[in-house]
Amino acid sequence: MLGRADESELLDSLLRRAAEGRGGGVVLHGEPGIGKTALLSYAEERASGFQVLRAVGVEPEADLAYATLHQLLMPALDSVGELPGPQAQALNILFGRAHGGAPDPFLVGLASLSLLSLLAGERPVLCVVDDAHWADQPTLKTLAFVARRLDDEPVALMLAARADEGHGTDLPHLRRVPLMGLGREAATALLAERLGGRLGGRLGGRRLSDGEHRHLLAATGGNPLALLELAGKELPPEGAPEPPALTDELRRSFLSRVRARHAEALPLLQLVAADGSGSVETIEKAAAELCVDAGPLHRAELDELLTYDGPRLVFRHPLMRSAIYHSATAGRRAAIHRALASAFDAPADQHRRAWHRGQAATGHDEEAAGLLERSAEQAALRGGPAAAMAALSRAAELTPAGPHRGRRLWSAARAAVRGGFTAAAGDLLDRAEREPHLDEVDRISVVAMRAVVAEFIGSPEDAMDLIKPWIPHALRVDRRRFTPTVAMYGDLGTRTNRPGAWSDLAGWLDAGRPEHDLEDGPDDHADDPADDPENDHADDPEEAVLRLLRAACRVRAGDDPGPAVRDGAGLRALTDPITMTLAGAIARGLGDHALSRRLYQDAGRLARADGSLGALAWNLEYQAADELARGRLGLAEAHAEEGCAFAAEVGQPNTACRTRGLLALCAAIRGRPEAGELAAGVLAEAGERRLADATAYARRALGLVELVAGRHDEAVRHFAAVGGWDAGQPSDLAMGLVPDLVEALVRAGERERAAVAAARYARWTEHTGSPELGALAARCRALISEDGSAAYAESLRLHALSDAPLEQARTELLLGEQLRRDRRRSLAQQHLRGAAETFRRVGAVAWADRALGELRATGESARAPEAGALSTLTPQELRITLAVGEGLTNREIAAQLFLSPRTVDYHLRKVFQKAAITSRAELMRMVLAERPA
Numbered sequence: 001m002l003g004r005a006d007e008s009e010l011l012d013s014l015l016r017r018a019a020e021g022r023g024g025g026v027v028l029h030g031e032p033g034i035g036k037t038a039l040l041s042y043a044e045e046r047a048s049g050f051q052v053l054r055a056v057g058v059e060p061e062a063d064l065a066y067a068t069l070h071q072l073l074m075p076a077l078d079s080v081g082e083l084p085g086p087q088a089q090a091l092n093i094l095f096g097r098a099h100g101g102a103p104d105p106f107l108v109g110l111a112s113l114s115l116l117s118l119l120a121g122e123r124p125v126l127c128v129v130d131d132a133h134w135a136d137q138p139t140l141k142t143l144a145f146v147a148r149r150l151d152d153e154p155v156a157l158m159l160a161a162r163a164d165e166g167h168g169t170d171l172p173h174l175r176r177v178p179l180m181g182l183g184r185e186a187a188t189a190l191l192a193e194r195l196g197g198r199l200g201g202r203l204g205g206r207r208l209s210d211g212e213h214r215h216l217l218a219a220t221g222g223n224p225l226a227l228l229e230l231a232g233k234e235l236p237p238e239g240a241p242e243p244p245a246l247t248d249e250l251r252r253s254f255l256s257r258v259r260a261r262h263a264e265a266l267p268l269l270q271l272v273a274a275d276g277s278g279s280v281e282t283i284e285k286a287a288a289e290l291c292v293d294a295g296p297l298h299r300a301e302l303d304e305l306l307t308y309d310g311p312r313l314v315f316r317h318p319l320m321r322s323a324i325y326h327s328a329t330a331g332r333r334a335a336i337h338r339a340l341a342s343a344f345d346a347p348a349d350q351h352r353r354a355w356h357r358g359q360a361a362t363g364h365d366e367e368a369a370g371l372l373e374r375s376a377e378q379a380a381l382r383g384g385p386a387a388a389m390a391a392l393s394r395a396a397e398l399t400p401a402g403p404h405r406g407r408r409l410w411s412a413a414r415a416a417v418r419g420g421f422t423a424a425a426g427d428l429l430d431r432a433e434r435e436p437h438l439d440e441v442d443r444i445s446v447v448a449m450r451a452v453v454a455e456f457i458g459s460p461e462d463a464m465d466l467i468k469p470w471i472p473h474a475l476r477v478d479r480r481r482f483t484p485t486v487a488m489y490g491d492l493g494t495r496t497n498r499p500g501a502w503s504d505l506a507g508w509l510d511a512g513r514p515e516h517d518l519e520d521g522p523d524d525h526a527d528d529p530a531d532d533p534e535n536d537h538a539d540d541p542e543e544a545v546l547r548l549l550r551a552a553c554r555v556r557a558g559d560d561p562g563p564a565v566r567d568g569a570g571l572r573a574l575t576d577p578i579t580m581t582l583a584g585a586i587a588r589g590l591g592d593h594a595l596s597r598r599l600y601q602d603a604g605r606l607a608r609a610d611g612s613l614g615a616l617a618w619n620l621e622y623q624a625a626d627e628l629a630r631g632r633l634g635l636a637e638a639h640a641e642e643g644c645a646f647a648a649e650v651g652q653p654n655t656a657c658r659t660r661g662l663l664a665l666c667a668a669i670r671g672r673p674e675a676g677e678l679a680a681g682v683l684a685e686a687g688e689r690r691l692a693d694a695t696a697y698a699r700r701a702l703g704l705v706e707l708v709a710g711r712h713d714e715a716v717r718h719f720a721a722v723g724g725w726d727a728g729q730p731s732d733l734a735m736g737l738v739p740d741l742v743e744a745l746v747r748a749g750e751r752e753r754a755a756v757a758a759a760r761y762a763r764w765t766e767h768t769g770s771p772e773l774g775a776l777a778a779r780c781r782a783l784i785s786e787d788g789s790a791a792y793a794e795s796l797r798l799h800a801l802s803d804a805p806l807e808q809a810r811t812e813l814l815l816g817e818q819l820r821r822d823r824r825r826s827l828a829q830q831h832l833r834g835a836a837e838t839f840r841r842v843g844a845v846a847w848a849d850r851a852l853g854e855l856r857a858t859g860e861s862a863r864a865p866e867a868g869a870l871s872t873l874t875p876q877e878l879r880i881t882l883a884v885g886e887g888l889t890n891r892e893i894a895a896q897l898f899l900s901p902r903t904v905d906y907h908l909r910k911v912f913q914k915a916a917i918t919s920r921a922e923l924m925r926m927v928l929a930e931r932p933a
Contacts, residue, residue: 001038001039001042002182002186002189002190002193003182003183003185003186003187003189003190004035004038004039004042007028007039007177007179008039008042010026010175010177011026011039011042011043011046011158012046014026014043014156014158015043015046015047015050015124015126015156017156018050018124018125018126018153018154018155018156019049019050019124019154020154021152021153021154022151022152022154023120023150023151023152023153023154023155023156023157024147024150024151024156024157024174024175025127025147025150025156025157025158025159025171025173025174025175026157026158026159026174026175026176026177027132027159027160027161027169027170027171027174027175027176027177028040028158028159028160028161028177028179029161029162029169029176029177029178029179030162030178030179030180031162031223032162032223032225033223033224033225033226033229034179034180034181034223034224034225035179035224035225036130036160036161036179037130037160038224039160039179040128040130040158040160043126043128043156043158044126044128047124047126047156049123049124050123050124050125050126050156051119051122051123051124051125051126052125052126052128053072053073053075053076053125053126053127053128054071054072054127054128054129054130054309055068055069055071055072055128055129055130055135056068056071056129056130056131056309056314057129057130057131057132057133057134057135057136058131058134058276058278058314058321059134059276059321059322059325060274060275060276060277060355061134061136061276061277062134062135062136063136063137063355063386063387063390063391064136064276064351064352064355064387065136065137065138065139065386065387066094066095066108066136066138066139066142067136067139068129068132068134068135068136068139069108069112069136069138069139069142069143070094070095071309071310071312072127072129072139073091073095073112073115074310076115076116076119077091077095077097079115079118079119080092080097080111080115082118083111083114083115083118084114084891084895086107086895087107087110087111087114087115087895088111089103090103090104090107090108090111091103091108091111091112091115094108096348102378105138105141105142106145106613106898107895108138108142109141109142109145109146109898110145110894110895110898110899110900112142112145112146113145113146113149113153113899113900114894114900114901116146116153116155116900117153117155117900117901117902120153120154120155120902123154124154124155124156125154125155125156126155126156126158127143127155127156127157127158128158128159129143129157129158129159129160130159130160131160131161131162132159132160132161132169133161133162133168133169135169136386136387137386137387138386138387140169140171141649143157143159143171144171144172144173144174144649145649145898147171147173147174148172148173148645149898149899149900149903150173151903152900152902152903152906153900153902153903157174159171159174172648172649180222181217181222181223182217182222182223182224182227183222184217186222187216187217187222187224187227190224190227190228191216191227191228191231216231255323255324255327258305258320258323258324261304262296262301262302262305265296265301265302266324266327267290267292268287268292268293268294268296268297269302269305269324270324270325270327270328270332270333270336271283271286271287271290271292271336271339271340272297272306272313272315272321272324273315273321273322273324273325274325274328274333274336274337274340275340276352277312277344277352278309278311278312278313278314279311279312279313280297280313282340282343282344283297283313283343284297285339285342285343286336286339286340286342286343287339289339289342289343290335290336290339297313304316305320333359334359334360334361334362335360336360337356337357337359337360338356338357338360340352340356341353341354341356341357341360344356350371350374350375350378351375351378351387351391353371354368354371354372354374354375354391355372355375355391357371357372358371358372358391358394358395358398359394361398363398364398364399364400365398366398366399366400366404368395368398369394369395369396369398369399369404369408370395372391372392372394372395372398373391373392373395373408373411375387375391376388376389376391376392376395376411376412376415386415388411388412388415389412389415389416389424389428392408392409392411392412392415393409393412393428395408395412396408396409396412396428396431401435401436401437402437403435403437403438403439403442405435405437406432406435406437406438406442406446407438407442409428409429409431409432409435410428410429410432410442410445410446410449412428413425413428413429413432413446413449414449416428417449417452417453417456418614422453422456422457422651425449425453426450426453429446429449429450429453432446433446440473440477441477441478441481443470444470444473444474444477444482444485447466447467447470448467448470448474448482448485450466451463451464451466451467451485451488452488454466455488455492455654456651456652456653456654456655457651457652457653457654458654458689459689459690460492460495460496460654460690460691460692461496461498461690463488463492464489464492464493464496464498464501467485467488467489468489468504471485471486471489471504471505471508472508472511474486475508475509475511479542479546480540480542480543483542483545483546483579484576484578484579484582486505486508486509486546486549487545487549487579487582487583487586488582489501489504489505490502490505490549490552490582490586491582491585491586493505494585494589494693494731494732494733495691495692495693495733496690496692496693497692497693497696497722497723497724497731497733497734498731499556499724499727499729499730499731499732500729502552502553502556502557503553503556503557503729505549505553506550506553506554506556506557509546509549509550509553540570540573541570541571541573541574541575541579543570544570544571544573544574544583545570545571545574545579545582545583545586547570548571548583548586548587548590549586551590552586552589552590554767555589555590555591555767555768556589556729558763558766558767559767560767561590561767561768561769571583571595571599574599575606577603577604577606577607577615577616577619578603578615578618578619580599580600580602580603580606581599581600581603581615581618581619581622583599584596584597584598584599584600584603584622585622587599588626589732590768590770591765591768591769591770591772591773592769592770593626593629593770593772593802593803594803596626597626600619600622600623600626601623603615603619604616604619604620604623607619608896613646613649613650614650614652616643616646617643617646617647617649617650617652617655618643618647618652618655619643620639620640620642620643620646620659621639621640621643621655621658621659621662623639623643624636624637624639624640624643624659624662625662627639628662628665628666628669629772629804629806629807630803630804630805630806631804631805631806631807631809631838631842631844632842633666633669633670633806633842633843633844634843634873634875634878635878635882636662636666637663637666637875637878638875638876638878638879640659640660640662640663640666641659641663641875641876642875642879643655643656643659644656644659644660644663647659653689654689654691654694657682657685657686657689657691657694658691658693658694658697660678660681660682660685660694661679661682661686661693661694661695661696661697661698661701662697663678664678664679664682664697664698664701665679665697665698665700665701665704667679667701668700668701668702668704668705669704669806669843669844669846669847670843670844670845670846671708671844671845671846671847671849672845675701675705676701676702676705678701679697679698679699679701679702679705680698680702682694682695682697682698682701683695683698683699683702686698692722692733693733695722696722696733696734696736696737699718699719699721699722699737700718700719700722700737700740702718703715703716703717703718703719703737703740703744704740706718706744707740707743707744707747708846708847708850709846712744712747712748713748715740715744715747715748716741716744716745716748716750719737719740719741719744720741722734722737725737725738725741725757725760725761726756726757726760730760730764735760735761735764738757738758738760738761738764738780739761739776739779739780739807741754741757742754742757742758742761742780742783742784743783743814745757746783746784751784754780754783754784755784757780758777758780758781758783758784761776761777761780762777762780762781765777770802771798771799771801771802772798772799772802772803772804772807774798775794775795775796775797775798775799775802775804775807775808775811776795776807778791778792778794778795778798779791779792779795779810779811779814782795782814782815782818783814788815788818792811792814792815792818795811796808796811796812796815799811805838805841805842806838806839806842806844808838809834809835809838809839809842809844809847809851810835810847812831812832812834812835812838813831813832813835813839813847813850813851813854815831816828816829816830816831816832816835816851816854816855817832817854819831820832820854820857820858825858825859828854828858829855829858829860832851832852832854832855832858833855835847835851836848836851836852836855839851872914873911873914876907877907877910877911877914879897880893880897880904880907880908880911881908881911881923881927882927883896883897884908884920884923884924884927885923885924885927887924890904890905890908908923911923
């Protein structure tokens, strides 16, 4: 621990906090030999009273799903039976203790968290994972899941990883601590303590001079292991050319020691290094096939190199294992992998057998490729996208040129996208596109997958451009299979402020319809069999989405949508959360907010139940926007915060930016001071990423801040910056801001421009039949009228039919202001009181203040009404509170929100304190009384 005072104090602090019930963790990063393992050992020694769980990542298992998690949790598996049934079943299936379908990865994460929480009920828990860069990705994702939920658990999580090998271990919720080389004093003390300060060390060398100390420190960068290893050798004279890279020097040092002391055992050690399972039985089987003596495994002669970690045989230092493995020639390694493939003959080990078979193969080998492909299918079912990607990528390398290779590359890319390996997905798709034998369906699938990658991490505009040329072909060759792609094009058209996308879709959908759908002509919508709920396709979910798309195209062309938007039979049969979310977005564009909301919420519930975190992160943005439109700011923030966190988990930076835009908009409506800074940050990032929708969220947030503050010209500038409302074909994003723009223009004295905008908005909403949009259109007419009484009355009538209390309160505020100016004080006070109360209820503080100011101007003494208890809760507390209101238990809430029951209990105690209540029954009554409609 020489020179590690800061790091050791950090580890001590983590242990103290965990013992007090405030868990957390750390990732120690650094080059090989820098002292990571020593720090972990220090933490284990200091963890008095803790139960210590330990695992070590190994390279051959880096792509075997949950291999490291199995190591870590093995001592606790006897307690699995105390977990809730689905969680216990997940771990039992995962670790071969029960039969059943592959568990969902997020159910595995929740079960792991619950198991650790259960153990921590007896005494604090310390989880240590050494060489985490060789831990498999599913384990790392599970640990990341757990790490984010340790704030209220007596659990400490400590990982050590190399910075430049294996998998990335930048777990967002764990503090990353890079380990630097030792300074001169610490290095000198280390050499003095361990080697007597002598060059040659225990081999009887001479004492180092000061100059040699400086030279050794410079040559090693202060790496403790390198200091010890290179001090055991005669150094070249100071001033000589620098030695090879440190890693090479260390490996040569390790190998020279092995060859000097264990030369006869090197073939056996190479086999152990290639194995990865640590099973002595397996190693002995492979050794027999290779005619290698396995006897030293049962004698003490290899104890300085090998040790047992539970039942597994492991190298004492991973560098030793790496050096020994790479000391074998390519031909020798292939022979070793063939022997290991034969040794893994049990059904449960088929994935290991396939992996070794693939590593042993040279050239094209369809049999090995087939084994790897089947292994990948099983890995995908177990929630191991990294293992599936690696297996499929290797399978493609072994596949002869032909359609199978392209499909395997596409499948590998799909697994990469699922696992968040977007750069790898791009490379795999590049290779797939170069395959000359892809048929049209496979080629469209590759392009569609590339568009998904672009939507998540690149540019949505690029995603549109990618799929645009292929949609007519997709509708022709297999319109049901590619319905999500077609729907995504329309949604991207809205997101990117490209209204022309809907004109494109209208032409493609008419051209791609079957002949029996065109009996009355493509433009005869009144008798269109495709829109008849009684036709043969009425219950086909993909056809239902296509009918919805056709209706959306008609509305944007200024026509009646027909009955498709009211036909939910087929839509109720949808089972894919992404397609359901897209259908919800289309329905919202048609003005059917109730249908849209149901699809969004059903998609979110399905994604949670399936543990489809990628789909859930994306869906939560839509749910947050919907709740915000309804004035349910607490739920909007809860969805947006959760979506942003999940988007970061699954590698969707565009989704994260959009949800931050919604959080900025919520902050602006609430009147929070951070709204402007948050919106400005979103605006900058959205500009770099070309995210028109996130830009619109940020612009509206900035505009509302200015509008409520009375800076009307600035508000106009922000609202009008989302261009397109005055174009020949107006965009949905721009038109969504027109009611705000009209108000700002009127207050800024630009009535003529406001009148033009109001007229365009009225035409845009004419055929939707939405009371919410109709109410806003009527409000716009009222604002530009000399006497807006009738228009205000119409607006309030339509608001009463909708579910948008925030906008209704804004209309009442505007009407109250007008009535006050007309000296109709009594009626003005009635509307202003209603507006202030609604603003208070939804948490729109700045708007409530404005309404109260107007109320005082009428002569009424008005005080700010007290905020409801729900409005004081954090987003996490609100999510839990509403779940209690639905009658869920703590365990059910924990499973739904990917938390531990202990964390749910902690937040509920905070809710009870804020609301001054003492029972769940009181909480449920409070939810019923205060929850927005």
